[in-house]
């Protein structure tokens with residue numbers, strides 16, 4: 757038990773000292789799961805593969821099952837670029853072409869559990885870059901209207917879209933949990949993921965794993981987010 761507590765402590769940015777996060781995290785009607793960019797191009801063999809990117813799929817599936825059983829919302833984000841997207845090298849951006857709309861690379865990983873009630877959120881579908889799923893849509897309003905207060909975020913990649921989604925979630929006033937066992941980083945520099953995690957925690961995110969997430973009682977089933 758002592759180890760549990762230590763693993764789930766974090767240092768807040770204001771230097772107030774070690775703080776214990778509220779664990780376990782209970783899935784209730786105010787909690788949503790955000791699965792970030794589990795697309796072929798970010799998995800081994802893809803145009804912008806994250807090392808072991810596909811390894812997060814079975815773990816995410818377990819989170820998805822828990823949320824399904826709770827009747828809680830599940831959102832799937834996807835990079836969804838036009839062929840001349842500004843992030844591509846040909847247009848002066850940093851990345852090779854990836855996740856071009858309707859291409860095989862843009863499809864979700866075939867092993868990812870995608871329940872019919874899951875909500876797909878496309879991002880960066882115009883020329884401009886967007887790393888966070890909050891950018892360029894009215895999702896924040898929709899989540900607030902539904903009474904969502906807490907987001908559990910995992911996927912690809914820790915040092916880009918997961919990080920930006922976590923930070924934006926915090927910025928917009930959500931309580932945000934990073935799924936340590938269900939994210940992997942690109943690590944252009946070897947320590948990028950670790951730095952990203954430190955930044956998330958410094959801004960108030962909490963780091964959790966599958967066993968920290970429980971469902972006490974069946975949550976009230978939601979209207980699907982449209």
Ligand SMILES: [Zn+2]
Pocket residue numbers: 835837843854855880
């Ligand atoms: Zn992209």
